[in-house]
Amino acid sequence: MALTLAIDQSTQGTKVLLVRPDGTIAYKTTKKHRQIISDQGWISHDLDEIEANLKVLTTQALSQLQGETLTGVAISNQRETAAAWTRSTGKPLDLAIVWQDNRAIDLVDALCNHPAFKTIKQTTGLALSPYFSAAKWAWLIQHNEAVEKAQQLGDLCLGTMDSWLVFKLTHGVAFKTEPSNACRTQLMKLTTGSWDDKLCQAFGIHQESLPQICDSNAQFGFTDLFGALPTPIPIISILGDSQAALFAEHCLQAGQYKITFGTGSSIMVNTGTKLIQAPNLNTSIAWRRNGQTTYVLEGNVNYSGALITWLKDHLHLFDSPTDTDTMAQAANPRDTTMLIPAFSGMAAPYNRPHLKAAFLGMTMLTGANEIVRAGLDAVVYQITDIINLLATYSPKMVPVAHVDGGMIANHYLMQRLADLTQQTVAVSGIQELSGVGAALNGGKDHFSPLPIPNQYQPKISVESSVNQINRWTSQIKQLA
Known part of the structure; x- marks a missing residue:
């Protein structure tokens, strides 16, 4: 039987599922990561820790294959969480700022009268807020010299968790996202599905630092799952966790x-x-x-x-x-x-x-x-x-x-x-709907509820x- 390996990168931990074509789960393994909370109440995740956990989990999942074949990898993820890393080395430049974190509230308050933000709700569907990725990236650029320097050198990657995972799974070959995640950054035009030049400039973000936006069921690159597979398989689907659950439902x-x-x-x-x-x-x-x-x-x-x-x-x-x-x-x-x-x-x-x-x-x-x-x-x-x-x-x-x-x-x-x-x-009869939804999104156009x-x-x-x-x-x- 053909299976999809679904990665559900949630706020609390990483889940790896082996999903059958009908959406049922053949195997599931989970590993939590730390919620790093500062004295100011800032909430962060360690990207290296998440990568290490994913390597352990994919190895465990592959060990459960009994004659089945993997046809592709699907990803669902916590949205809005903001990561920054270097394009040349793939090394994180800081802890990822979790979607719940509102450390950029003063930055947002200072920007609220900027002309570019008068129509931000109409453009992006989102009211100006520190919860979305753009403000978090702007905060990193302003407060972390390494992030600012990498952007000036054209060596900066700013991505949500899906882009980080794709980058690591493809050994840095692919730097991509899709609209269900990109629209939650507060930098994407809803009508065109492309990055907005004026908003990027207003937040101080170079558009070259952002990933390419592809269809949600596009081919995002090939992965050997950190060297575990002799032949790479395609990454066939990405959806933000909430949208993935909507699809699975x-x-x-x-x-x-x-x-x-x-x-x-x-x-x-x-x-x-x-x-x-x-x-x-x-x-x-x-x-x-x-x-x-x-x-x-x-x-x-x-x-x-x-x-x-x-x-x-x-x-x-x-x-x-x-x-x-x-x-x-x-x-x-x-x-x-x-x-x-x-x-x-x-x-x-x-x-x-x-x-x-x-x-x-x-x-x-x-x-x-x-x-x-x-x-x-x-x-x-x-x-x-x-x-x-x-x-x-x-x-x-x-x-x-x-x-x-x-x-x-x-x-x-x-x-x-x-x-x-x-x-x-x-x-729902399945708790892990986000991972299942991402897997189904990468399959046939029609499926049974x-x-x-x-x-x-x-x-x-x-x-x-x-x-x-x-x-x-x-x-x-x-x-x-």
């Missing part, structure tokens, strides 16, 4: 949408060939396959799985994330504790980048169960607000939430999502849902 028609529960959450609706601009939402490219572009509207929650990790590692409320399900269901139903997870501000639809995190409504009876429930509820409240906002701009939005990611096994969370959204929640083994239906009234959402919103508005 078979949300291929306008109005279909999905929610990915990862470190953060992406709520993304397919708008087809129609490019829709909306305040407080991001317009992006889902994929460009065989020259045809599909667009999406998207809202993002910065802390989903990361919020549960914080409750575990910093507050020490439980030993395993799986404990949160039973803890939340055991919480006192009369407790009013709310958690506002503004660890890096609050993104759409609140747009409060300077807001700080807070617990509200606690009493002396509030304990670990109630705090955990408040954390899970915070994730659902944010997602519900984004869904409601998406529905006002995306006509005929299908009232079925396709969900995927590591948190979908949490029954409390899924039922809470159905209750607050008043929609059917269709739970993956099975949906579980669905949740609302168990509370519309009135109760609205009242709870209104209380959440009012609490955020009251914070300074």
